[in-house]
Amino acid sequence: MTSDANSPDELAAEIRPGVFRPDWSLVTTEAARQALAGRVPGSAGLLERWSKPLHPHADLVWQTLLRTFVREGRPPRLAEIAAETDLSPESVTVILRELEKRDLIGLEPGTDTIRFAYPWSTQRTGHRVSFGAHNLWALCAIDALATAPMYRTDVSVHSACAACACKVYVATALHGRALRTMSPPEAVVWYDFSYTGSAAASCCPSITFFCSDEHLRAWLKSQPRQPEGVRLSVAEALEVGGAIFGPVLAEATDFRQVAESLA
Numbered sequence: 245m246t247s248d249a250n251s252p253d254e255l256a257a258e259i260r261p262g263v264f265r266p267d268w269s270l271v272t273t274e275a276a277r278q279a280l281a282g283r284v285p286g287s288a289g290l291l292e293r294w295s296k297p298l299h300p301h302a303d304l305v306w307q308t309l310l311r312t313f314v315r316e317g318r319p320p321r322l323a324e325i326a327a328e329t330d331l332s333p334e335s336v337t338v339i340l341r342e343l344e345k346r347d348l349i350g351l352e353p354g355t356d357t358i359r360f361a362y363p364w365s366t367q368r369t370g371h372r373v374s375f376g377a378h379n380l381w382a383l384c385a386i387d388a389l390a391t392a393p394m395y396r397t398d399v400s401v402h403s404a405c406a407a408c409a410c411k412v413y414v415a416t417a418l419h420g421r422a423l424r425t426m427s428p429p430e431a432v433v434w435y436d437f438s439y440t441g442s443a444a445a446s447c448c449p450s451i452t453f454f455c456s457d458e459h460l461r462a463w464l465k466s467q468p469r470q471p472e473g474v475r476l477s478v479a480e481a482l483e484v485g486g487a488i489f490g491p492v493l494a495e496a497t498d499f500r501q502v503a504e505s506l507a
């Protein structure tokens with residue numbers, strides 16, 4: 245056990261009272277720990293972007309748009325967010341810009357139209373998630389798996405090996421705490437560290453499934469610049485996804501109630 249300045253416990257942001265992101269309590273494997281510890285300091289500014297809690301109105305807009313995305317199968321429009329949150333359209337516009345600055349969503353340039361909101365994208369990314377009545381696109385392999393622990397449900401993910409394009413299929417169990425099925429059984433995930441400013445535009449396209457370690461190695465060799473990252477089993481990738489996205493829709497702790505219950 246090392247106790248350097250980057251000890252995992254310090255690498256978390258309190259996104260709302262009592263809710264920490266990433267949630268290290270979900271991380272049990274060394275590879276998942278490495279992936280998260282590598283991501284946070286390696287991705288200059290990412291933790292900084294998360295570290296200041298959102299204003300409660302911005303947090304409300306963020307959670308509302310993520311819930312609407314899965315209910316409607318698409319991101320909500322500005323007027324829908326305003327109606328649902330009881331905020332003025334002008335305030336929602338300002339908040340959407342703030343969420344984009346924090347790399348929590350992406351807007352169509354110069355508009356209020358949501359293009360993506362991690363883990364979801366409106367573009368065909370190659371990682372399709374069957375979620376309730378909808379088929380949605382996730383921004384990367386980790387985001388696709390993370391949708392189960394994030395929404396406390398089970399999903400199936402249809403993707404493909406980035407080297408040979410053969411199908412990769414994963415279904416979760418126990419609300420994303422375990423895998424139900426996986427095909428092929430040797431599938432793995434590459435967790436890329438190349439974060440610059442916006443995950444969607446930097447690391448996401450390289451965080452992807454491979455049908456086998458052999459094809460991951462072949463792909464790594466074929467890249468013009470040696471990618472930095474971690475090889476994860478799909479179970480480990482699910483852990484990483486849960487740690488990053490599990491807290492996103494978690495309810496704040498009501499510390500007044502806790503104090504009362506202890507009194």
Ligand SMILES: [Zn+2]
Pocket residue numbers: 405406407408409410454455456459
């Ligand atoms: Zn392959």
